Amino acid sequence: MSDGALSAGLRHDRLVEALAGDLTPVRRLPAPSMRALGWFAAALGIGVALLPMADLDALRLRMATPDLRIAAFGAVLTALTAAVAAFQTSVPGRSTAWALLPLAPAALWIGASGAGCLRSWIVPGTDLPDANEMGGCLVFLLGFSLPLSVGLVLMLRRACPLRPNLTAALGGLAAAAAAAALLVPFHPHDATATDLLAHLVMVGLVIGANILAGGRLLSARSPRT
Amino acid sequence: MVLAGVTGMAGAAGGALWCAHERPAIRPAMTLDDRLSAAMAAAQDGDTQAYRDLLRDCLPVIAGMARAQGVSVEAVDDVVQETLLTIHKARATYDPARPFLPWLRAITQRRAIDRLRHSGRRPQEVHDPIAYEAHADAGPAPGQRIEARERERSLARAVAALPDGQRQAVEHLALRERSLDETAHLTGRSKGALKVNLHRALKALRKTLSNDKTLSDDGTLADDGAVSKGKGNRDV
Numbered sequence: 001m002s003d004g005a006l007s008a009g010l011r012h013d014r015l016v017e018a019l020a021g022d023l024t025p026v027r028r029l030p031a032p033s034m035r036a037l038g039w040f041a042a043a044l045g046i047g048v049a050l051l052p053m054a055d056l057d058a059l060r061l062r063m064a065t066p067d068l069r070i071a072a073f074g075a076v077l078t079a080l081t082a083a084v085a086a087f088q089t090s091v092p093g094r095s096t097a098w099a100l101l102p103l104a105p106a107a108l109w110i111g112a113s114g115a116g117c118l119r120s121w122i123v124p125g126t127d128l129p130d131a132n133e134m135g136g137c138l139v140f141l142l143g144f145s146l147p148l149s150v151g152l153v154l155m156l157r158r159a160c161p162l163r164p165n166l167t168a169a170l171g172g173l174a175a176a177a178a179a180a181a182l183l184v185p186f187h188p189h190d191a192t193a194t195d196l197l198a199h200l201v202m203v204g205l206v207i208g209a210n211i212l213a214g215g216r217l218l219s220a221r222s223p224r225t
Numbered sequence: 226m227v228l229a230g231v232t233g234m235a236g237a238a239g240g241a242l243w244c245a246h247e248r249p250a251i252r253p254a255m256t257l258d259d260r261l262s263a264a265m266a267a268a269q270d271g272d273t274q275a276y277r278d279l280l281r282d283c284l285p286v287i288a289g290m291a292r293a294q295g296v297s298v299e300a301v302d303d304v305v306q307e308t309l310l311t312i313h314k315a316r317a318t319y320d321p322a323r324p325f326l327p328w329l330r331a332i333t334q335r336r337a338i339d340r341l342r343h344s345g346r347r348p349q350e351v352h353d354p355i356a357y358e359a360h361a362d363a364g365p366a367p368g369q370r371i372e373a374r375e376r377e378r379s380l381a382r383a384v385a386a387l388p389d390g391q392r393q394a395v396e397h398l399a400l401r402e403r404s405l406d407e408t409a410h411l412t413g414r415s416k417g418a419l420k421v422n423l424h425r426a427l428k429a430l431r432k433t434l435s436n437d438k439t440l441s442d443d444g445t446l447a448d449d450g451a452v453s454k455g456k457g458n459r460d461v
Binding site: 008011012015016017019020021022023024025026027028029031090091092093094158159160162163 | 268269270271273274276277280281284302305306309310311313314315316317318319320321323327328329330331332335
């Protein structure tokens with residue numbers, strides 16, 4: 001046996017002994033889908049808590065419009081599926097194909113919002129938000145995306161994301177979609193092109209911030225980085 | 226041939242042989258994945274010895290996976306170390322209801338890719354790309370150490386399944402390379418009996434290993450009894 005191989009064997013033996021010495025019993029993490037449901041339930045709880053502050057009659061009227069209803073449903077579904085995908089990709093050995101799961105709901109969400117824009121151009125008398133209201137929406141969206149993202153990243157850190165940027169991006173999508181769904185009861189306007197654009201910018205911002213901050217936080221779990 | 230094989234492997238296989246001999250219940254039906262999965266489940270509950278065995282069993286597996294990923298021989302040991310550290314940190318994420326090897330492979334591949342990226346960032350000067358591509362790899366092929374370990378295990382099982390006298394003859398004379406006098410003194414058997422036992426043991430091992438026989442749960446040969454019951458194969 002060569003000196004190099006011998007020293008490698010010794011290094012491995014020492015590391016194995018050190019890790020065995022450091023062993024403590026661990027509680028197995030629940031299934032990724034169950035953890036995603038836990039986060040989703042927390043977001044849902046926030047929505048239920050906020051509901052008494054919303055104008056429920058106006059909400060009922062808006063939900064009678066198919067594209068607004070579908071857009072809201074799409075946002076909720078995107079939040080749930082993106083959270084499931086984020087938790088799945090945070091566990092070693094799970095397929096990265098899970099990252100495709102939120103694509104269809106996101107397409108539904110964005111597509112229905114886009115259809116709403118077309119309707120607003122065709123139908124006269126559409127309620128258009130002014131710049132102040134738009135700014136308020138953005139503050140609402142970013143304000144709720146932040147705690148939802150932080151909560152999600154903290155939960156994801158308990159696992160071991162081997163692709164931290166992908167997991168963080170999925171977490172960002174989940175948080176942005178959840179914030180958009182939370183905004184629905186307080187959003188007294190029909191969808192417009194500027195509204196849709198503002199929402200898309202916000203989603204991009206949240207995902208980007210998650211990749212930058214969340215990706216680093218998640219990769220800090222790795223011993224190399 | 227078998228003697229050469231047996232004695233040639235004595236140094237490397239010795240540990241595995243004695244370990245296998247000391248463990249009363251050998252379960253050949255248990256695959257590598259089942260064994261590692263059970264060990265990780267025990268490690269999650271705090272079983273230090275199971276964890277130590279698991280990590281040691283993982284060493285050749287990780288090295289083979291890293292080599293298959295394209296990691297150079299010189300860098301494999303670093304990838305093994307980094308993978309062991311990640312296994313330790315990520316052990317709570319393993320679900321014993323799922324196979325172990327895909328979990329391990331995902332971690333190893335990621336650490337191997339990290340290593341390849343790291344080495345790819347360092348400047349390399351290659352004047353002759355064809356010579357670089359055609360350069361023979363000095364290291365063992367991926368999985369070679371795993372195959373060697375499997376061969377050691379099957380040999381250990383075959384030796385453990387021999388009748389006591391034959392097993393003692395193989396262990397003392399062939400594996401530990403003791404003299405007939407020493408062995409006779411240690412075992413209390415005559416030198417003639419030891420010679421006959423060794424001859425019969427080698428004949429049985431040759432037959433067992435060439436046919437790749439399977440073992441039953443109690444560690445005896447299950448299919449034809451050539452070792453334990455056949456004519457001319459009893460201990461003397």
